[in-house]
Amino acid sequence: MQKFSLLFVLALVVLACGGGEDTPSEAPKVTKAEPAKKEIDVKKIWKVRCIACHGLYGDMGTNGAANLQESTKDLEYRINAIKNGSENGVMTAFGDILDDDEIKAMAEYTMTLKKE
Template sequence: MKQTLAFLLIATFVYACGSSDTPEETSGAQQATTATSQADGKKIYKQYCVTCHGLYGDMGASGAFNLTTSELPVADRIVVITKGRGAMTPFENLLDADEIAAVAEYTLELKK
């Protein structure tokens, strides 16, 4: 119970501190950024995924799968990120398809 409450508090904090959709705040930084999908995926991963999966993908908080040992191909990772799995939150309403694909690609780099 305490772990669930802690997770919810951390997830709420991470979500509240995330980027907003207001044009004033997003136009300058996002339009100026010409980074590759890999850089965007890493940034998005750090914003949304590190709470459970950890910085290196092996934390396993709240039952999160160890991404360093995952054998899922990119297409399956996209489905898991989009729809969620088990206790994992679905991100289809938080991220667009390109962002989800970028995170899925980045998670491949976490494999040992």
């Protein structure tokens, strides 16, 4: 009877420790979340990088800067000018300072400066 009780207790210990099944556990799958899109503060970038030459409203024209209120340049041209500098060399290139998303956001912002 003692041997039977000892065997029963050992069997309970083995089962309690997970020795009963060899199937994989049903752990929930972890999916990688998409990185949150960073919010770009175009007005802050404008004040730090652009206002000295273009002015608050894009029409100041200091040092030969383009009047962005009168400019007819399209978005792609503006992206290129911000990234690589202007064709005439007046505007500094910002491709090493701003990332592509910031450059595009800034180009889009300059499109809103047109006179109405």
